[in-house]
Amino acid sequence: MTQPYTGYDRVAVVTGSDSGIGEAIAITLAEAGFDVGVTYRSDRAGAESTAEKVRAAGRRCDVRALDLTDLPRAARRMLAAGRGGRIINITSVHEHAPRVGSGAYCAAKGGLGLLTKVMAQELAAAGITVNAVAPGEIATAMTGNEDVDPHTVARPGIPVGRPGHADEVAAVVAMLAGPAAAYVTGASYVVDGGMLLMGPQAGSHLPSGEWRDG
Template identity: 35%
Template structure:
């Protein structure tokens, strides 16, 4: 499905990023795992991928800084001479009510979630344009589609990712590059595990399928968009949310 493709995944140390990396490797891709702080998790992931017969390398970079995002792309090209797939998954949240949210909380989330996506797309696109081929998949969120109390910064960043996706899709389509977004709903990760039980119960009640999703289910959607089966799909937002936002 992705045999011999070179895939760069940001924020690959855990959660959804880890699940995407595992599925990519399972389908034959060689994976460049970006991380900022989660070195031990990435090292464990490389070992797991190796045991499965796959290949992966790790590159430390803070994608909210353009020079480091550029370094990430350069290291991938130095190792593999090309980049076929870019998955912008790195993201953080600093939740607070609008009136209590600080400028630092707002800027930190925008810097990683939106600017980090922009920086990686910008530098990967330069490589893909020369190849006249590439798949870019940006991880947004249902919060970017519907908003959420206490997450004005996160919602704004993820809505921005959708606008960025659609704009880049229009710019790059004639050069053989597709750009799409995946908008996960509530997925079982460290972030959702930390939610109070009452919040979890209320969240599940709002999901028609009546459960949180699995990271592997998001990864499946990303793998589809990265595959040749999705060659005629660009500028789209695929929600993986159990019907939460229709």
Template identity: 45%
Template sequence: MTRRRAVVTGASSGIGRATAVVLAREGFDVAIGYRVDADAAGRTAAEVGDAGGRAVTFTLDHTDPGGAASAVDRAADELGGVDVFVNNAGVNRRAAFLDETLDGWTRLLAVDLTGPFACAQAMARRLVAQGTGGRIVNVTSVHERIPIDGGSAYCAAKGGLLMLTRVMALELAPYGITVNAVAPGETATPMNGVPEHLDAGEIDRPMIPVGRPGRAAEVAALVGHLASEAAAYITGSTLHIDGGLALMGAIPNQAYAGRT
């Protein structure tokens, strides 16, 4: 059987690394996107290889959206095409609305919204040209819908990515391309200050109904499902994976120590 091909951004650690490995186990060769940590991307590539996939690594920086789009396109070339694109790279930063700077706002929206838009557009154009259909999964956050103190830019970006997902799904359905979003709650990853060796079950989070943050592997399993043939009839949806966090409504910083 011919292996399928996936491009995953932000795959040097955390959810992106776990997703790359899940997809490799499910029969994909994987292009691993990272910004600066080549060694960490190499570790992801090794895990993809151990899972049976061919791995390539590439750099991209969403502060240069056009350059990021070109980077994912070159990565797809190296794989020989693309069947699944996972739009995972992003940053997580808080700043009070009254203190947020225009530069800070602009940079966060570039990384969490404009860069993902440009990359998704490049991959969608390639999928349409291939004529084979495909899958696009955008990684958002529970804060695409739920406000959080200090989240003016972050929530705006993730909310924008939610609506972009829906428009993409609507417009790309005639080409056999499904587009969905995965919205994690707090996830125990290095980006959120959790060492890789520490399991989420060891972290107490009383504000989350299940009492702990999520594991990167749990989020990756959901992405893997959306990339599979079993999910062919799901499009334009956001699937929350948050331990019930979305049930709690708006979350003030002083009551919520975690990050998503």
């Protein structure tokens, strides 16, 4: 018999939450009632800015530089506490689809997607669910659209017709982090405005072979 997720301590650690999608996730979880640990690799100022927004939502926040060795310890503490929990990995549409010139990135995201499924199997009995969220093009610094309203950017090749907003990714994370998602594990939630649906159509309507250059 699997162990239920009881007690439901609303505490979350969000890696890379100094900007972009991570920042949006931290703020959205705070608004959902979570205390948040904000982590960063090099942008302390960005992390502190995120922390201010978390506290403005009425939640506690701690800011720390990211040390990857902390993550296994955090997982072990979750197991030792015996109350279950949630692990939500942020992958990419390139967990599911290749992109020319991005072999290392696609391999990393694909590997994380499969690791998510293995962890889901291994941790389910402890009441810990493990899922992935796979964003498409999101208006962040990574895609060259930081501080841009995605509704003003045309993307004819995406069914929704625009890039996504980081808050739209964060909303899916918040859903998976909640107690109502207790029966969801090992899944990958694509947040891409329908981008991955366009494979055959996009392939038959490309006007040239420039895509081969990455």
